[in-house]
Amino acid sequence: MISQQNDTVRNDKLLPREEKLAVKQNNKNLSIGVPKETTYQENRVPLTPEAVGLLAAHGNRVLIEADAGNAAHFSNNEYSEAGAEIVYSKKEVFNTDIIVKVAPPSDKEIDMMSPRKTIFSSLHIAAQEAGYFRKLMEKKMTAIAYELIRDKAGSFPVIISMSEIAGTAAVFIAAGYLSDPLYGKGVLFGGFPGLVPTEVIILGAGTVGEYAARASLGLGASVKVFDNSIYKLRRLQNILNFRIYTSVIHPGILGKALRTADVAIGAVHTDERLTPVFVTEDMVRNMKPGSVIIDVSIDQGGCFETSRVTNHNNPVFKKYDVTHYCVPNVASRVPNTASNALSNFFSPVLLKIGEEGGTGSMLLTNYGVRQGVYMYNGTITKPYIGEHFGLPAQDIELLMAALR
Numbered sequence: 001m002i003s004q005q006n007d008t009v010r011n012d013k014l015l016p017r018e019e020k021l022a023v024k025q026n027n028k029n030l031s032i033g034v035p036k037e038t039t040y041q042e043n044r045v046p047l048t049p050e051a052v053g054l055l056a057a058h059g060n061r062v063l064i065e066a067d068a069g070n071a072a073h074f075s076n077n078e079y080s081e082a083g084a085e086i087v088y089s090k091k092e093v094f095n096t097d098i099i100v101k102v103a104p105p106s107d108k109e110i111d112m113m114s115p116r117k118t119i120f121s122s123l124h125i126a127a128q129e130a131g132y133f134r135k136l137m138e139k140k141m142t143a144i145a146y147e148l149i150r151d152k153a154g155s156f157p158v159i160i161s162m163s164e165i166a167g168t169a170a171v172f173i174a175a176g177y178l179s180d181p182l183y184g185k186g187v188l189f190g191g192f193p194g195l196v197p198t199e200v201i202i203l204g205a206g207t208v209g210e211y212a213a214r215a216s217l218g219l220g221a222s223v224k225v226f227d228n229s230i231y232k233l234r235r236l237q238n239i240l241n242f243r244i245y246t247s248v249i250h251p252g253i254l255g256k257a258l259r260t261a262d263v264a265i266g267a268v269h270t271d272e273r274l275t276p277v278f279v280t281e282d283m284v285r286n287m288k289p290g291s292v293i294i295d296v297s298i299d300q301g302g303c304f305e306t307s308r309v310t311n312h313n314n315p316v317f318k319k320y321d322v323t324h325y326c327v328p329n330v331a332s333r334v335p336n337t338a339s340n341a342l343s344n345f346f347s348p349v350l351l352k353i354g355e356e357g358g359t360g361s362m363l364l365t366n367y368g369v370r371q372g373v374y375m376y377n378g379t380i381t382k383p384y385i386g387e388h389f390g391l392p393a394q395d396i397e398l399l400m401a402a403l404r
Contacts, residue, residue: 028357029059032350033096036068039103041312043071043335044342046100046120049082051347056083060354065093072335098353100346104128110135116377118142118359120346123374130389133380137391140378142359146345149372160207161341166330167211167267170294171219173325173333174200174263177292183316183323185290187262191220198222201257203249203278203303204267205232208296212265213240224257226278227268255283262288266295266303274301281305289321298326363396364403370396 032055034047045068047055052062064084066076076086087093094112099105101121105113110132113119116139123145136143146158175189178198191197198221202209205227213236216223224245227233233246247253258264258279264287268275275297284293284306295307302308306319307326315327331338349362349369356362363370374382379394386393 027059028354029061030098030350030354031061031063031096033063033093033099034065034068035090035093035099035101035109036065037071037102038106038109041332042103042329043312043332044102044339045069045072045074045335046102046339046342046346048340048343049074049078049084051343052079052084053082054347055350058351058354060350061085061096063087063093063096065090069339072339074336074339098350098359100350102342104132107132107135110139110141113139113141116140116142118144118353120144120146120349122147125385125388130391133375133385133389133391136375137378137380141375142373142377143375144369144372145374146342146372148374150368152368158342158345161345162331162338163207163269164211165334165338165341166296167208167213168215169330169334170208170212170265170267170296171200171215171263173330174265174292174294175219177316177323177325178262178290183290183318184292187290189219189221189263190216198262199260200224201226201254201261201264202267203227203265204269204297205229205236205246206267206269208267208269209265210236210239212267213244216263217242217244221263224261226254226257249278251280251283254278255280255286258283259286260288262291264291264293264304266293266297266307268297268303270300275303277303277305279304279306284322285320287320287322290323292323293325295324295326296330299328302326360403364400370400 055062062084064079064086066086066088069079080086091112094109095114097117099119104121104124105119119141149158151157178184178187178189189198200216200221200223202212202225205225209225213223213225225236226247226249228249284304293304295302295304297303298307298309307324309328310326312327312333316323316325353359353362373396374385376396376399380386380391381394381396383393
């Protein structure tokens with residue numbers, strides 16, 4: 001018997017370290033809560049029934065607040081059949097290990113959270129006040145902003161997905177209003193034999209601009225793209241594999257192009273709080289009657305001087321006989337598609353948290369998600385947030401180093 005025990009010990013010592021790690025069980029069954037969004041006209045939901053089914057199949061408990069997916073055309077029955085628990089108590093949803101939302105939590109929602117839990121949502125720092133962070137700090141929460149999460153290439157996958165949707169949607173929105181007898185001029189968007197193609201001006205050569213250009217070209221329109229980055233303009237030419245008109249944003253050249261444009265799309269993004277105004281009121285006044293402006297940049301203030309925020313219920317207004325569509329959060333206009341895009345991102349991350357045994361363990365090994373953390377166990381982890389709101393902060397890498 002003693003000989004057998006000694007053999008076992010010796011065999012264990014001979015095991016390669018990698019093999020021992022491979023058989024180590026870290027899995028943790030999570031409780032995941034998806035509340036119904038309360039932000040005005042936020043129609044998206046972060047997890048689809050298919051994603052819920054995947055999470056439930058791995059032993060996780062998923063609580064969906066009743067009717068949370070209705071606006072995105074996902075029914076309670078679909079979620080229930082996928083393995084979710086449909087609950088009618090919002091507080092119960094906020095008592096789970098991990099809360100997954102689209103919009104940032106409200107003060108009331110933070111009050112319902114249990115201490116030392118994890119929340120995934122957007123941050124929208126420009127709309128926040130110091131009190132928002134203090135309440136999360138008091139709860140010792142770990143908060144992760146999905147718009148700050150990076151992938152292996154250093155890009156922002158969620159922002160890119162939403163921008164792709166917004167760029168494509170902007171063109172179809174423009175097409176609808178351009179053909180409208182009241183807001184447009186009864187013109188079919190694109191090209192038609194014997195007629196001059198629709199002229200589309202796009203401000204910004206980023207992801208929104210790229211997908212707006214793709215959709216416009218696909219419908220046969222003539223496209224001109226303006227951006228102050230030569231690199232982005234050259235990159236766009238290469239990606240599209242099509243020689244379109246490109247130019248830096250020069251007021252004289254831009255104003256001349258707008259005078260003959262049928263559609264102008266604002267797709268400028270900035271790291272600052274507000275987007276610069278590139279199209280003046282005089283430029284808009286000189287546009288053709290019945291032309292259409294889609295200001296996707298309205299999320300950051302808009303790049304047309306005549307823009308003002310509208311909503312999905314009253315999305316447009318006319319000024320100088322030019323129709324303006326200035327709805328923030330364009331992706332919410334197509335909530336089913338946008339929700340699927342969000343869900344495709346969230347479900348693998350949540351599965352990884354379960355496999356690693358918790359949020360902290362997952363963050364140790366996942367640099368990209370770690371970049372989305374703006375609070376860890378009640379400590380602000382983005383120094384610029386601390387500086388802006390006068391709150392103490394600690395770099396996430398230093399906090400992670402203490403756990404290794």
